[in-house]
Amino acid sequence: MRLFILLFLAFCFSTYAQDIAVKAISKTTVETDTFVGVDEYKSLYHIKDNIFYKKESGKTYQFNDFQLGDLTHADILNPLKIVLFYEDTNTAVILDNTLSEIKRINFNQINEFRNIQFATTGIDRNLWLFNLDLQQLELYDYNRDEIVANTQPISETIELQKSNYNFCWLLTKSGIQKYNIYGSLMSDFKLQDVITFNEKNGNLVIANTTSLYYLKKGNTEFQLIKLPKIDVKQLFLDIENLYLYDGETLHHYQLQLPKN
Numbered sequence: 570m571r572l573f574i575l576l577f578l579a580f581c582f583s584t585y586a587q588d589i590a591v592k593a594i595s596k597t598t599v600e601t602d603t604f605v606g607v608d609e610y611k612s613l614y615h616i617k618d619n620i621f622y623k624k625e626s627g628k629t630y631q632f633n634d635f636q637l638g639d640l641t642h643a644d645i646l647n648p649l650k651i652v653l654f655y656e657d658t659n660t661a662v663i664l665d666n667t668l669s670e671i672k673r674i675n676f677n678q679i680n681e682f683r684n685i686q687f688a689t690t691g692i693d694r695n696l697w698l699f700n701l702d703l704q705q706l707e708l709y710d711y712n713r714d715e716i717v718a719n720t721q722p723i724s725e726t727i728e729l730q731k732s733n734y735n736f737c738w739l740l741t742k743s744g745i746q747k748y749n750i751y752g753s754l755m756s757d758f759k760l761q762d763v764i765t766f767n768e769k770n771g772n773l774v775i776a777n778t779t780s781l782y783y784l785k786k787g788n789t790e791f792q793l794i795k796l797p798k799i800d801v802k803q804l805f806l807d808i809e810n811l812y813l814y815d816g817e818t819l820h821h822y823q824l825q826l827p828k829n
C-alpha cells in the first residue's frame with residue numbers, strides 16, 4: 570500500500586513565527602517580460618518577446634522556436650537540463666547550459682496522448698507533469714515514455730507548479746500542496762491570496778497580496794520576511810539569496826536566516 574501522509578494546516582497569514590530580516594545586495598534594471606531566476610553561477614534567465622535568454626559574465630545565449638507558440642514556463646532547477654514548456658503546442662523542450670536543444674517532447678505524439686498544463690524538472694530523466702485530462706500530477710520518464718507515479722485526481726484548478734528532484738508543489742486558490750515521487754500528498758497548506766511562490770531545497774518563499782513569507786523545510790510555521798514594499802511580479806529563491814522582480818527592477822536580498 571502506498572504510504573500516504575496528510576499534514577493539514579488550516580492556516581492563513583495572520584500568525585507566523587519570528588520575522589526574518591534581509592540585507593539589500595543590489596538593484597538592477599532588467600527590461601523583460603518574465604524574470605525566471607538566477608542560478609548558482611549567477612547567470613540570469615528571463616523571457617522577452619517569447620525568447621528565452623541566459624546572461625552570464627559578458628555572454629548572452631538565447632533559444633526560441635516561434636512555431637511552438639507562447640513560452641508558458643521555464644524551469645532552471647538543473648542549469649544543464651533546463652525545461653521549457655509551451656502550452657499552446659503541448660510541448661516540452663530540454664536545453665543544455667548554452668541553450669542548445671537536447672530533447673523535445675510533444676505530448677500530442679507520445680504513446681498515450683496527454684494534455685499538459687505544466688512540465689517541470691524531476692529526478693533523473695523524469696518530468697513532473699500536470700495532466701489536465703485526468704486532473705492529476707504525474708512523474709513521467711521521457712526516455713522510456715511512461716508514467717512511473719501519479720497522484721489521485723485533484724479537484725482544484727492548478728495555478729502554478731514548482732518542483733525539485735523528489736518533490737512537487739502545486740498552487741491552487743486554497744493554498745499549496747506538496748507531493749513526493751510516489752504520488753503521495755505530503756502536506757496541504759491552506760493559504761489565502763497567494764500570488765506566487767518559489768522553492769529551494771525544500772524551503773519555500775511565498776508572496777501574497779501584501780507580504781512575503783518564508784517556510785523552512787520541515788516546519789509548519791511561516792516567518793514574515795521584513796522588506797520594503799515591493800510590487801512583486803516574479804520571485805526566485807537560491808539558498809539565502811532572494812530575488813524579487815517588480816516589472817522594472819530586479820531586487821537582490823540576502824535572507825538573514827537563523828543559524829541552527
